[in-house]
Structures are given as C-alpha cells and as structure tokens.
Amino acid sequence: MTLLSDALFSDVMFYLVAAVMIGTAIATIMAKNLLQSAVFLIFSFVGTAILYLMLHAEFMAMAQIMVYAGGVIIFVIFTILLTSHLGESALHIKLPRTFIALMISLAFLWVMVRFVVLTPDLNVATPTATSGYASLSSFALRLLSTGPEGFVIPFEIISLLLLVTLVCAITIARKFKGEE
C-alpha cells in the first residue's frame, strides 16, 4: 500500500524545489546587500542542480554545482570583497529604471512561455531522459566518439579555446624583469 504515487511525489518535489528557487531568486534581487544577493544566488543555483538531478541529468547537476556554485559565485564574492565598500551604502535604484526592468522581464517571460507552449508533444512526452542516457560514462563516450552521435570536434575546439584563454591570462598577468 502506498500513500503517495511516484508521479505525485516527484510533482510535489518539483514544486517544492521550484518554490525555493523562485523565492531565492526574488531574494537575490531584493537583498539590500550585494554579498547577501550572491549568497541567495547560490541557493538558486543549487535548486537548479536539484532539478537536473530529478531529470536524471547527473553530470549536468554536478557541472552546475562545480561551475556556478563552486566557481563563479566564489569569484563573484571575491570580487565584491576586494572592490566595494559593503554595507556602507545600499544600491539606490530610481523608479523609471525599475519600471523599464519590469517591462523587459515581463516581455521576456511572455516570449519564454510562448515558446514553451509551442513545443510539440508537451503534454505527452516524458520529462526525463531514458535511464542512463545522461550518466557520466555514456556522456563521456558520446563526447569523445566520432560517430553521428559524437561531439569530438566541438569538444576539441572548446579545449583549444580554453587553452588559448589560459595562455592569454598568463601573458597579461606576467611581470617582466624590471617592471614592478
């Protein structure tokens, strides 16, 4: 005997996570303090990672936590700590700007909803990928295979691009002798 069916349970969990995500996203914007905004943003990112996990996209969830929560946000916080005088003056935003921002976000929301509604088979398709499709091993094999399913050329191009970025960063940061 079961009290909750699997579908109902995953629905409830989805709405719970979504509510947390929306709440923290709103808190990110509303927080007076820049550092508090960054902290709320982390919770929002972790919520996104949980949504990925619920869709069986394990590697996406890990990448979300590793890159956004663990990497980007840490650097954002570092930048905030090193540059601004926190807590001394909150951000002041004038009313016309708030109005324009509201209009733009409403327009964006409208476009997004329209596109989602236009997706074919939205009502019948299962929301999760087939089991194992997005697991780490199949993900890695697809990334490196040269067949029609493979992504080896984009993968190599991206790695080359990252290498170029690294070399550029070192070149900029490098100090030559006598230059101090």
Place this chain on the structure above:
Amino acid sequence: MMTPSITHPIGDFIRANVPIPELAYLINAIICIVAICTVAFGAAMVLVYMERKVCAHVQCRLGPMRLGPHGCIQTVADTIKLFFKEVYAPNGADKFLFYLAPMVLLTAPFMCLSMIPFDHNLQVADISVGIPLIIAVNGFGILGILLGGWASNNKYSLLGSLRSGAQMISYEISYAMILLFVVMMSGSCSLQEITLSQSGNLFDWWIFKAPGIGFLAFLMFLISSTAELNRAPFDIAEAEQELTGGYHTEYNGLAFAMFYLAEYINLVTTSAIATVCFLGGYLPLSFGYAPVDHVLAIVPGFIWFFGKVFAMIWVYMMLRWTFVRPRVDQLMGLEWKFLLPVNLLLLALGAVFISLGWIVP
C-alpha cells in the same frame, strides 16, 4: 522515485519488513543521517583528544592528564562547555550571514562522508559521479570561510578569510587533478568501484600499483590536501601570531564549535578519500602469502578502513607539528609554479603508462 536505484542490504531489509513504503523510506533516511552524524561527531571527539596528545608527545609533554585515565574525558568536558556558552554576534556584524556561514561550511564534509564506502555494504550513497561531487562540494567550504570572515565585521577575520579563500581555490586545482588521476587509473568515478579496482594484495593499491607515479601522486595529494584543510604548515588563514585567529576570531559557543567540527570532519573525509583512492579502502592488508592473508581477512572491512584512516590522520598530525609555516607568497608559488605543472605531468604520464599497458585498470 521512492526506491533508490542502489540496492543495499540494510535498506532492502527495512523495505521488505516495513509495510508502508513511505515509512520505510523515512526510516532508511533516518538511519543514514544517524550513521553519518555518529561517525562525524564521534571521530571529531576522538580527533580533538588525539591531536592534543600527539602534539604533547611531539613537544615532550604529557597533554591532558587530569580528567579520567590519561585525560580521556577532557574532550567531553570541553564539548559540554562549548554547548553551554552563549552565542552572540558582534556589534555591526551581518547577523544573517554570520549564522549562515558555519552551516554552509558544514555541508561539504557531511556530503563527502555520505559517499565514502566504509565497507562492502556500509555506504550511504554509491553514486556514479562520486569524485566530481566531492570536487564540487569543496567549493562550499571556501564559501563558508569567506562569508564567515566578512560577516564578522573584523579586519583580522576578513584578511584571514581572503587569505584562506585564495589558498583553498589554488590548492583545489591540484587536489582535483590528483583525484582525476586516480579516476583515470581506476576507470571509474564511483568510490566503491575505485576501492574494488585495488583488490588483490598490497601491491595492487594505487600507491604501489602504478610504478613510481602512484607514490608521487600520493605525496602530491598529501601536500595539496593539507593546504585544502587549512592545517599547519599551510595554516596562514589562522596564523595566530599574525591574525589572532583568522576567519573565526569573532565566533564563540556553538557557532565556533561548528567551525571546529568542520575542520576535524574535513580531516576525516580527506583521510578517508586518501584511503579509498590510494590505500585500498576497506580491503584488508594482504601480502600475497595465503596463510597470513586468510588471518588478516578475518578482520572486518570497516576496522581496516578506520585503521587506515587513523594512520593517515596521524601522518597529517605529524606533518602539522613538524614543518614550519611558509609565507603567503611562498605558498602561492608552491602551488602555481610547482604542484600544478607536476600534476599536469603526472596526468600525462598516467595516460602514457596506461596506453603502454604498464597499468591495468
């Protein structure tokens, strides 16, 4: 969704004997939480005592001796004292972030503990992305320290947390690379499979199995994890002489206890990861000589596991009381100019060894 994909004897037993699946799910969850908390708090209590004793004996002292035989109740008394202290935030501190920081800091070690295989069946979650998740949640540790340092509204705390943040971000790269090296050798990201890939005798552990580079990788892991743990000799984050106490200067009572606890649980998890990745995890010691091996195999796996973990912890403690603290710039130079290139070389060498067939995963 209610039944996890991983089958587990204890979990299966409860699922088979409790009539309501939701209740079984809840009981399983509670068992997991209690188990992890027991390991975490128990190990932390033991480690505080052990640290004081090891420190004392290195310095030719006796350490705590008054409470109980050889002072073994001293830690209990200290814990009770910490529990009853008043928790307050300094004037002008950001209260929300001040109390959030230690909680954020504690998430990482608990998530790591839940993935560690203590024995064949003693593991909360055997997930296929274990190593990436460990690397990912390490970021929360840095976050907790940065937030705690800033929210204290104290210049020493802020300086300490910025130093520590820079240090941990840098050394995390080496740490992650060594873990990736182990993943490459064993061909799996699951901690259980990494352990099982070392089954055989003593020379099948990754520290010896990969000729030469295994031991080098282990040394690299030791260095980068000591820095990652913020332990001496890499404790510039809380260098007492310079920063009074670093990022937790303003914390007291339970909030301070959480920082302290996180430090010691991190020590356990890091030693456990070292044990899993290099020292064969819960697999018993064996020399390839059947009469001795059969006797050693009688000892259950989790005793082997904790034995290896405490041996690793002892190594970390001896490191702490042996070496002197490097300067900030020396520390950064060590990571970016020495450890990182050597780790890249190690990864490349590992690939060469595997392609030549010298290492069989």
